[in-house]
Amino acid sequence: MRRGSIALAAATVATGPARAAETDVPPWMLEQGTPVDELPYGSPSPFEKSVVRRPHETLPFPTSASVLTPLQDLEGIITPNGLHYIRSHAGTPAIDPAQHRLLVHGMVDRPLSFGMDDLARFPSISRLHFLECSGNTSFYKASLIKPNWNVQDTHGLLSCAEWTGVRLADVLAEVGVKPGVKWILAEGADAAAMTRSVPIEKAQDDAILAYAQNGERLRPEQGYPLRLFLPGYEGNINIKWLRRLKLGDQPFETREETSKYTDLLTDGIARQFNFVMEVKSVITRPSPGRGPAQPGFCEVTGLAWSGNGRITRVEVSTDGGAKWGNASLQEPILSKCLTRFRLPWTWNGGPATLKSRATDETGMVQPTRESQLAERGPNFYYHYNAIHTWQIAPGGEVKLAV
Amino acid sequence: MRRGSIALAAATVATGPARAAETDVPPWMLEQGTPVDELPYGSPSPFEKSVVRRPHETLPFPTSASVLTPLQDLEGIITPNGLHYIRSHAGTPAIDPAQHRLLVHGMVDRPLSFGMDDLARFPSISRLHFLECSGNTSFYKASLIKPNWNVQDTHGLLSCAEWTGVRLADVLAEVGVKPGVKWILAEGADAAAMTRSVPIEKAQDDAILAYAQNGERLRPEQGYPLRLFLPGYEGNINIKWLRRLKLGDQPFETREETSKYTDLLTDGIARQFNFVMEVKSVITRPSPGRGPAQPGFCEVTGLAWSGNGRITRVEVSTDGGAKWGNASLQEPILSKCLTRFRLPWTWNGGPATLKSRATDETGMVQPTRESQLAERGPNFYYHYNAIHTWQIAPGGEVKLAV
Numbered sequence: 001m002r003r004g005s006i007a008l009a010a011a012t013v014a015t016g017p018a019r020a021a022e023t024d025v026p027p028w029m030l031e032q033g034t035p036v037d038e039l040p041y042g043s044p045s046p047f048e049k050s051v052v053r054r055p056h057e058t059l060p061f062p063t064s065a066s067v068l069t070p071l072q073d074l075e076g077i078i079t080p081n082g083l084h085y086i087r088s089h090a091g092t093p094a095i096d097p098a099q100h101r102l103l104v105h106g107m108v109d110r111p112l113s114f115g116m117d118d119l120a121r122f123p124s125i126s127r128l129h130f131l132e133c134s135g136n137t138s139f140y141k142a143s144l145i146k147p148n149w150n151v152q153d154t155h156g157l158l159s160c161a162e163w164t165g166v167r168l169a170d171v172l173a174e175v176g177v178k179p180g181v182k183w184i185l186a187e188g189a190d191a192a193a194m195t196r197s198v199p200i201e202k203a204q205d206d207a208i209l210a211y212a213q214n215g216e217r218l219r220p221e222q223g224y225p226l227r228l229f230l231p232g233y234e235g236n237i238n239i240k241w242l243r244r245l246k247l248g249d250q251p252f253e254t255r256e257e258t259s260k261y262t263d264l265l266t267d268g269i270a271r272q273f274n275f276v277m278e279v280k281s282v283i284t285r286p287s288p289g290r291g292p293a294q295p296g297f298c299e300v301t302g303l304a305w306s307g308n309g310r311i312t313r314v315e316v317s318t319d320g321g322a323k324w325g326n327a328s329l330q331e332p333i334l335s336k337c338l339t340r341f342r343l344p345w346t347w348n349g350g351p352a353t354l355k356s357r358a359t360d361e362t363g364m365v366q367p368t369r370e371s372q373l374a375e376r377g378p379n380f381y382y383h384y385n386a387i388h389t390w391q392i393a394p395g396g397e398v399k400l401a402v
Numbered sequence: 403m404r405r406g407s408i409a410l411a412a413a414t415v416a417t418g419p420a421r422a423a424e425t426d427v428p429p430w431m432l433e434q435g436t437p438v439d440e441l442p443y444g445s446p447s448p449f450e451k452s453v454v455r456r457p458h459e460t461l462p463f464p465t466s467a468s469v470l471t472p473l474q475d476l477e478g479i480i481t482p483n484g485l486h487y488i489r490s491h492a493g494t495p496a497i498d499p500a501q502h503r504l505l506v507h508g509m510v511d512r513p514l515s516f517g518m519d520d521l522a523r524f525p526s527i528s529r530l531h532f533l534e535c536s537g538n539t540s541f542y543k544a545s546l547i548k549p550n551w552n553v554q555d556t557h558g559l560l561s562c563a564e565w566t567g568v569r570l571a572d573v574l575a576e577v578g579v580k581p582g583v584k585w586i587l588a589e590g591a592d593a594a595a596m597t598r599s600v601p602i603e604k605a606q607d608d609a610i611l612a613y614a615q616n617g618e619r620l621r622p623e624q625g626y627p628l629r630l631f632l633p634g635y636e637g638n639i640n641i642k643w644l645r646r647l648k649l650g651d652q653p654f655e656t657r658e659e660t661s662k663y664t665d666l667l668t669d670g671i672a673r674q675f676n677f678v679m680e681v682k683s684v685i686t687r688p689s690p691g692r693g694p695a696q697p698g699f700c701e702v703t704g705l706a707w708s709g710n711g712r713i714t715r716v717e718v719s720t721d722g723g724a725k726w727g728n729a730s731l732q733e734p735i736l737s738k739c740l741t742r743f744r745l746p747w748t749w750n751g752g753p754a755t756l757k758s759r760a761t762d763e764t765g766m767v768q769p770t771r772e773s774q775l776a777e778r779g780p781n782f783y784y785h786y787n788a789i790h791t792w793q794i795a796p797g798g799e800v801k802l803a804v
Contacts, residue, residue, distance in 0.1 A: 033493030035464035040454030052442030062437035075566035075614040076528035091435030126478035164477035
């Protein structure tokens with residue numbers, strides 16, 4: 001467990017094919033570039049056209065799909081809005097924000113309907129938070145795994161943004177919460193009328209009625225013009241196109257918490273209202289599909305996160321878990337947010353087995369795949385958060401360990 | 403100077419036109435939305451088409467323009483990549499990253515040329531930093547001011563992103579810096595061959611060879627595939643499309659540091675190599691062009707930043723500077739990064755004059771416009787960072803104070 005157990009590279013790096021000095025002038029210096037005065041909203045370089053979201057093969061229906069973020073090609077912790085993962089059940093409604101309203105009713109003193117302009121008058125708040133689908137990495141059953149999957153396939157239902165909106169607690173104070181309220185029904189304005197039950201404690205704590213992500217207004221597929229954002233909770237309950245909150249004294253037992261988004265335990269009883277995405281991590285480089293690994297200095301980097309708070313430690317093993325070294329954590333390290341980790345490593349060109357293991361501020365540690373499977377039994381599907389493994393073959397090919 | 407000198411609103415807000423409860427189902431719930439399975443890279447809602455960059459009227463040439471970020475419409479601290487401000491001198495070159503190389507030569511032990519794959523093998527680093535053109539707000543001369551300008555016109559050459567790349571210091575260690583090196587020439591691969599001289603101390607400190615912004619690869623107009631990023635330094639020296647670094651023992655006296663980007667002092671001598679963007683702030687809401695202010699609760703919010711480190715305090719005045727109150731600073735508060743500030747305020751509907759005044763961790767405070775003009779004389783153009791003023795008329799119209 002000593003840090004020295006992984007060979008650390010020096011500050012200098014063998015640059016391999018770096019060429020001797022040259023002074024050629026490239027062709028793009030010989031003429032004016034494209035105009036910039038008419039570029040109201042920019043796009044990535046055409047050379048980056050492979051860095052895109054794509055639907056998960058298991059959900060091919062056009063309006064009910066899981067669309068994955070290309071984590072293998074991303075740096076840092078921010079996901080650009082154009083690449084934020086999508087999980088929708090009835091496509092993206094085209095909502096006119098001037099027509100959109102949020103109704104708050106049920107066990108309240110003053111039922112009210114708020115337009116977007118009304119909500120904009122409340123004090124605002126901004127927070128950097130990850131969002132993860134509870135079905136992310138739900139491929140633990142050997143029959144579901146395809147050995148050619150890369151990190152976009154395995155972990156791509158994970159993104160991170162700066163969310164801005166108003167505190168749900170402030171809006172609840174405006175309508176007046178009656179004594180005895182325990183749950184709030186949240187309903188989306190899509191054709192699926194997505195509904196989930198939210199505990200009043202979460203609503204009064206850090207819940208946000210979000211209208212912006214990464215500075216600009218929400219993207220349509222992220223709930224424009226308004227979504228419920230519950231930091232650290234599974235993606236599905238962060239209701240998009242939020243149109244209604246109904247306060248009550250018991251959970252509303254919606255389809256999304258009875259037929260789905262429950263975890264069937266070994267005794268045949270389903271665990272319901274299992275909201276928090278627990279501590280987890282994944283190595284994004286080296287990872288499959290980025291070309292073969294090169295012997296010599298090779299930074300190992302990836303992402304760690306916890307719905308319970310801050311990440312305090314990420315350990316990396318390159319020998320299948322026999323020895324572990326502490327990765328460095330990139331500042332800022334924020335609660336319920338992605339944290340980028342890095343470990344310098346020198347690959348000797350032989351077979352290697354890469355794993356990462358995250359710990360959060362509550363002391364929770366990612367379990368091994370074997371222990372999680374043994375604990376939860378054969379029937380669970382959501383909230384898989386075990387240690388993930390990539391294997392490097394002697395030629396440099398990186399593959400999913402099955 | 404007491405916090406209580408500005409009326410603070412309670413947690414609840416008079417929501418004005420919020421309507422009584424209703425249960426109408428909007429039309430977009432009656433049919434499936436647009437498919438999400440083929441949305442490789444998303445775009446903002448069509449209802450947000452007014453939230454765009456636009457060129458500054460003083461620089462209308464298509465390939466040599468200043469293109470401004472719509473700060474009045476943005477939240478939090480992150481600028482989405484599609485809206486990051488642009489300042490280019492010869493348009494955007496279309497660079498094939500497989501052909502792009504960085505030459506490092508001059509007073510080095512081993513002159514080397516690095517391809518993008520070579521640079522990717524160095525340890526990576528990610529940092530959230532603002533970028534500001536040294537000419538931002540360079541409208542202090544009354545003749546340049548147009549009273550109908552909004553914050554996009556006055557402060558729009560300012561953006562903020564998470565930048566990822568490799569430490570320039572690591573690359574310098576690879577080539578070997580000879581004794582006596584004081585300056586580095588940085589050259590861009592555009593048709594302007596933009597060149598600036600960088601002090602070796604900055605290069606060895608926190609300089610980044612950046613290849614990504616907000617997770618994805620640099621946008622073409624931001625220097626794809628490689629830009630020099632010097633945290634806290636004026637925009638112009640953050641050379642885009644970086645192709646060459648030449649180490650020497652004196653500054654290179656390029657056009658961009660002799661004919662431009664100097665500040666002419668009262669004694670007729672120009673201040674040269676004036677790199678750091680000093681402490682500054684601006685209120686983004688209320689601000690012109692967002693419709694009239696509404697009486698009652700009205701959050702005052704804006705951005706503060708300093709090229710010298712962290713923001714420690716932002717004061718807001720609503721009466722033209724007679725009384726000031728401390729705004730709250732949104733976490734995370736990072737060095738050389740935008741910081742979002744907020745102050746709850748109740749507007750009584752009468753005339754109001756809004757100002758913000760930032761202080762950074764070095765103790766520097768934004769000067770008044772009058773004191774900065776008196777100190778610097780009539781000839782300077784860059785690095786204006788005085789307190790900015792908006793006026794609210796009784797009807798709610800917000801205008802630039804001239």
